[in-house]
Amino acid sequence: MPSGRYTRVWLLGLLVLTAALAGAALFAKYKLEGIRGAVLDNAESRIGAQFQVSSVSAFGLRGLEVEGINVTFPTPSGMTVACRVPAAYVYVDLLDLFYGEVSIERVQLDGASITVHRPVDVPWLQRDKSDKTSSPSPASPSFPFRVMGKGCSLTIENVVGESRLTITDIDFDVSRLADSSSLAATLKGQLEGSPEKTIHLDLQYASAKDFDIKAACSQINAADVNVFLPANQHIVQDGSVSPSIRLAGRSDETIDLSIDAPFVGVAIRNQPTFMRPATGVASAIGNYDPAEKVLNLSMSSIESDQFAGTLSGKILANERLPILDLTFASSKLPIQDALETLLEGKVERYGKLEYSLDGEASFYLSARGPSDDLTIEARGVAAGGQAKFSPTNSQWPRVSLTFGRLDAAWDSKSRQPVASLAVLDGKVSQQKYDVQAEHIAGALRLNGDVVQVAPLTAVVTGQPVIASGEYNIKTKTAKGKLSGSVAGMEKTKLAESIRNTTLAGAASVNLEGAWKNNTCTFSGSVDATQASIAYRWYFLKPIGMGASAQVQGEFIPKKRFSVDVTGLVAGSEIKSISKFSHNGTRWVLRSSKATSDKLDLVSVGKCLTIPYQVENGTGTAATYEWIRDNDQTQDWHATMSCAVTDEVSVRVKGGNAPMVAKNVQFSGIMNQSGEVSAGEMTLDAKEANMPSLRSGKWFVPFERDFTKYPPTDWKWTYHLKCSSIEVPPWKGSDFVGEAYTTLNESGFTNYVANVDGGGVLSGTIKNDRNQNEYHSTNEWKQIPAHYMMEHLQLPLAFKGLMSGKMEYSQDRDDPRSRKGSGYFEMGEGQFSADFLLAMLEQQLDSQTMVLPPSLKFSQLHADVEVEKDVIRTPSIKLVSDAIRIEGSGRFVTDGDVDYNIRVAVNPDAADRIPLLHDNFNVQGHKLAQRDIELAFRLTGPTVKPKGEVTGTPPLHVTLMSGSLEAANEALRVIDAPRRILVDLLKTGGGIIGVRKPTQDGSPN
Known part of the structure; x- marks a missing residue:
């Protein structure tokens, strides 16, 4: 049967093959057992390492199994690499093995852990700076190999300083083909064991002059970055980055690098408060020179939601810690954010601030110095812009300014900004007083803690004004100067800005002030010669009358205010001091005192809008003092006094003869207590010559706007004395009288005088304002009759002494x-x-x-x-x-x-x-x-x-x-x-x- 015969043939062939395989297996095992002992010797001879293994055994027909591997080998630079592998599988080529040769097909290292230890004072890469060709770079192994691993880990100690880097779950594949001059490697792992921080690496390495490394990490956070930038305070405070890095060796043994790193929420140490954590993309192209240990960056850029620009500079790694010299230049600036941060909570309660910049602005951010003592500097330049402030309160000014070039800088050492700003034009208006300053120009400077204005010019009511000053932000002190003129005050609301006072004409000021410990002190001069100053209805300093003063004072907000004035008005020197206090709602006058050693009464009379003209007279030792007695009841009192040692002459306007007095003493007191307001005046003259009662004028009514200045409910008492008095045709002596005036009445309580030639003249007068009527009593005793005849303009029919009463x-x-x-x-x-x-x-x-x-x-x-x-x-x-x-x-x-x-x-x-x-x-x-x-x-x-x-x-x-x-x-x-x-x-x-x-x- 043919089929039986075929079956037997196949069985025989299988038996022969089995015998051959068995023989081959015995031969391979014999060969492997023979090379097992040579493996360790071969590894130690190739890498110069000390190997310790627990066991080495044949692993099937393909290789060896090495268990419990511990490898430690030093590097020429002084670093030590320690590797621990639970089990390594070495696969060999069977065909080469049958010919008696050992060819390692691959090595499988699963679960390996590698620890690289670098002494802090040993650089990663060493090369003689003086001769770049003196130490040839190491070449890759010439024999083919392949090393693979899974579930491995890598720990690098003292990456920079004492920092540590750990990579876990590493899968790698390192190989060299037989016909290749370079080795290839791939690696995948997790940074610090985090699945979100996956690392990928591809390597092609022929020599230090010819290699290409591509690395990427899905995420690196602030802590990971600070491993490479160690410092007492971490440089990177927050955020994450996903970098992709490529390194390439060059023929001059330098290393080209390129980085592409999207980042999210990155914040660095000491960054200005107006900079939010940045999100964007960074890219860099650079070159590292191992001999100089310098990393040069060029064609680098960073773009985030707040800014964009380029990064340039270098990092020097030849010291224990890296030294940085990096500059970031940007035309996309966080100016809006910077201004909003600077002004946050400082402007809203006062009004609305609007601003804009002309053209593009430039911004520079630099980091210089060792990583643990880094200096960060920020600098900005803007071509110009506009700003507008609209207040919510009419008491505050409305501002509109046009700026020129703006330069600003900041550094982390002083943490103080430095800036300069040119003001090209502007206008500041005060709605309440209807005053505005136009054509404002000048320079503003910020130098550390000091803001300077030097100088600032403007035009106010057509007149130039110059101001300068400075403010120290740290000490909260300030000083400044102001000089200029204000004209046409009557055309502005400034004319009636002071209660019961009206201003007109022009005035010039020259003031200096300082602010310290919440206190403002000031001094300077004021010239109001070309100004008209009216107070209530009875005082008016006319334009052209000389009026200048030196002023100095002290001001504490919402507490107290005082001002000293030494003035010269029409040749008369007047000194005054006024003190104010704040009651929580408004300023109130506490006291005021004015003195004058010599007072020109003619000039004073020219300032009084009353129907009397002072023709002669000089006052001496003139004083006026006003004191508030009680804040709750508004009680106060005032005293005044003056002496006229020469002759004072006063003429009623339209009168044919003046009233003349010599050696006059004047004093008075005013008092307001509760609802009672009273004043007493004393006038004592040695000699007085008055106009005739029949042909002359003594009194004319005062004219004023009673709607604006209604009568006040004051009781005034006047004590009058005169040693010698002449009222043609009367002549007398020892005149004593007491006059009074109230809101409803006025008159003489009594008066009495001795008449020359004998006799006494006395009487009373009462004037009822409401009823517009008056009542008088007059009594004369034993007076010469001719006084009465001449007074009545009658012939001198009688001689003798006359008495009477009416x-x-x-x-x-x-x-x-x-x-x-x-x-x-x-x-x-x-x-x-x-x-x-x-x-x-x-x-x-x-x-x-x-x-x-x-x-x-x-x-x-x-x-x-x-x-x-x-x-x-x-x-x-x-x-x-x-x-x-x-x-x-x-x-x-x-x-x-x-x-x-x-x-x-x-x-x-x-x-x-x-x-x-x-x-x-x-x-x-x-x-x-x-x-x-x-x-x-x-x-x-x-x-x-x-x-x-x-x-x-x-x-x-x-x-x-x-x-x-x-x-x-x-x-x-x-x-x-x-x-x-x-x-x-x-x-x-x-x-x-x-x-x-x-x-x-x-x-x-």
Whole structure:
């Protein structure tokens, strides 16, 4: 059977093959056993290492199994490599083995762990700097091989300094083909055993001058990077990077490298606060020189969400720690973030800040020095820009500026910025005061802790202003200077920025100030010659009057403020000091004091908007001091004083004569306590000369805007004294008076003066403002009569001493409301002969010599009553040795008169008058011891009354004949006393001031 025969043939062939294989296996095992002992010797001879193994045994027909391998070998540089392999499998080529040769096909090293130890002071790569060709680079092994492994690990100690690097879960494959001059390797592992940090590596290596390494890591965090950059404080603080690296050996034995590294949230040590953790991509191309141990970077770039730029520089690794010299240059800057960080929380509460930059800006960030003492420097340059600030409060200024070049720098050593900024143009406006500064230009500098302005110019109200200064951020101290002028203040709200004060014209200032310990001190000068300064309604310093001052002061925000002023106003030096305090809401004046050793009263008068003109006078030792007594009740008091050692002359505007006083002492006190406001003034003069009360002006009403400055409820008391006073025609001494004024009343509580020649004049005055009426009392005792006659502009009809009293009142709105009563009297006086001659000249003709020089009288008395325009004299009596006149009646001012008069002439006097002697029975009156008595009634106009005889002497004693014509002639003569009486009435009316009222209703 053919099939059986075939089966037997195959069985036989199989038996022969089995025998051959068995023989071959025995032969291979014999060969492997033979080379087992030579393996260790061969490995030690090739790598110079010390091998320790637990066992070496044949592994099937293909190789050897080496267990418990521990290999330690040093490198020429001083480093040590230790390798531990649990079990290694060495696979050989069977064909070569049958021919008696050993050819290792591959080596399997699973679970191997390698530890590389580098002494801290031993560099990774060493080569003689002086001769780059003196040590040939090692070449790769020439025999073919392949080494593979899984689950391996690598630990490198002292990578940089004392740092450690660990790679776990390594799968690798290293091989060299038989016809290749280079070896190839691939590696995959996990950095620090983290699955998120996978490492891939591809290697082609022929020699140190010819190799190519590609490596990539899925993620490296800050801790991993700091292994290569050790320092006391880690350089990289946070973030991660996914680098791809390529290394290539060059013929000059330097190494080219390229890096492409996306990064996320990277933050470095000491980076500026405005820089956020960076996310972006970094790439670098560089070269490493093992001889110099220098890594040079070129054509490197970094781009993140905040910035983009290039990185250049070098890293020197020939010291214990690497030394960096790297610079990052960028045109994409985090300026917005920097400004927002710088201004965060500092601007929002004041207003809105807007800004923009012109063109592109440049930014440079450098890192220099050892890694444990690294200096980071930042520098920025901008072409210019604009900034605008809009305040939320009208008290703060509105700002608009245009900037030129901006340079800024910062370093981690000083941690202080340095910057310079050119201000090309700008405007600052103050809405509240309607003031603005235009054409602002200057330079701002930031140097470490100091911000400098040097200088800054501007135009304010058409006038130049220059400012300079500096502020120390660390010590919080500042100093500065300001000089310039402000013109046209009346066109701005600055004109009424100070309470109750109005400014106009121009003023110049030159000030210096300093800020330290939360305190501002300042000093300088102010010139207000070309300024108008008005305070309330009564003070106005006109433009052109010299006014300059040196000022200095101290200011503590929300606590206190004081200012000292030494001023020169129209030649008068004035010194003042004012102190303010803050009550938590506003500033309040605590005290103020002003003094002047010599005060030009003429200049002061020019500044007072009152209807008086000061024509002469110099004040000395002038003082004014104001003190607040209580913050809660706002109580305060003030004192003032001044002396005039020469002569002061004051004229009412429009007056024909001035009021002149000599050696004047003035003092006063003002006090406000609760709701009571009072002031007292004392004026004491040695000598005073005043205008006439009838022809001159003393007082005129002050004019002011009562809507803007309403009357105040103050009670003022004036104490007046004068040793010698003259008020034509009056002359007196020891004048003492007390005047007062309130919101509703004014007047004299009393006044009294001694009249030259004897007698006393006194009285009171009360003026009711609400009712617009006044009441006065006047009393005179034993004063020379000529004062009253001259005052009333009447002929000097009397000589002697006069006494009297008068009370008077009137409503100024109704001149016919006058009402008064009083009396006047004289004793032992005389009629003036000149006056009588003038009255009787037509009757007496050539008989005037029969009159004595004066006619004496023993009594003159008149009672007077005034009501509206009617003047009543219930009783008039004139008694002398020769004549006695009695009368009563009334007359209307500028109207008619109605008087009954009784005249009695002594017969002895009548006998000396020829007319009386010839027409009356004078002898009969003598015998009867009776006076010649006549009665008259005066009626008609006051200026030219008509008289009629209402009573004559009895006929038996009057007529010597029946000639009525002679009697009528005699009556004309006897009518003279009537004319005298009329003038006496006028005298009485003049005493009480009864005349036609003035247009304003006040008496003259």
